[in-house]
Amino acid sequence: MGDFEPRIVAFLCNWCAYAGADLAGVSRLQYPPSIRTVRVMCSGRVDPMFVLEAFKDGCDGVLVAG
């Protein structure tokens, strides 16, 4: 396995990180294409079960950003 691109599930808070990600897009900032975004209304909404479920479905990492 040489240069693999990890699959990371990112739980982003609607009001903070999601808007940050949006702004990053608008300002044309480059970031790795490894994340799969899930928008949540608050990062407090993320249950530890979600994280486990993501790993069970075979993602390589999880990022919770609020």
Place this chain on the structure above:
Amino acid sequence: MFDIAGIGKDRLHLAWVSSAEAQRFVEVVTTATESVKAQGKFDPKAFSFELAAAEMTLAGETLRWMVGKEVKITTQGDVYGRKWDTVSFETILDAVLEREYQKNLIYQAVKEGYTSVRDINEKIGLDLKRISYLLADLEKTNKVGFTGMKDRIPVFAVL
């Protein structure tokens, strides 16, 4: 718990990014990607026991009760009026977490047909004494039962 399960806490990242901080978001995603890349690919099949045990631990009442009591015990004190600092509370929480996780790992092993203490030990690598001790606990809560002897080896099954 990810560390106890051998999945490694470096696969899980938590960060605070405000809506105005696009640059910070890029940094966070880049560091997370680099760190997960360093860990390599994750194979859920190789960790099916660990994931199932972790799921049971999170769904179980013990951990939820402990977490729910944290604020009360560290600010107002326990039922004896003793106050605990966060560090000592978390030490206890970690011990409870590890014990619950190990119990659930044993439960998973028995469920999948590793029915003797030695079989369980070979499958999950926990030491024999610890396994018998936790099995006794699982018996008390009616999760696992002793079904009889086979070639002078006690055999267990999930209830």
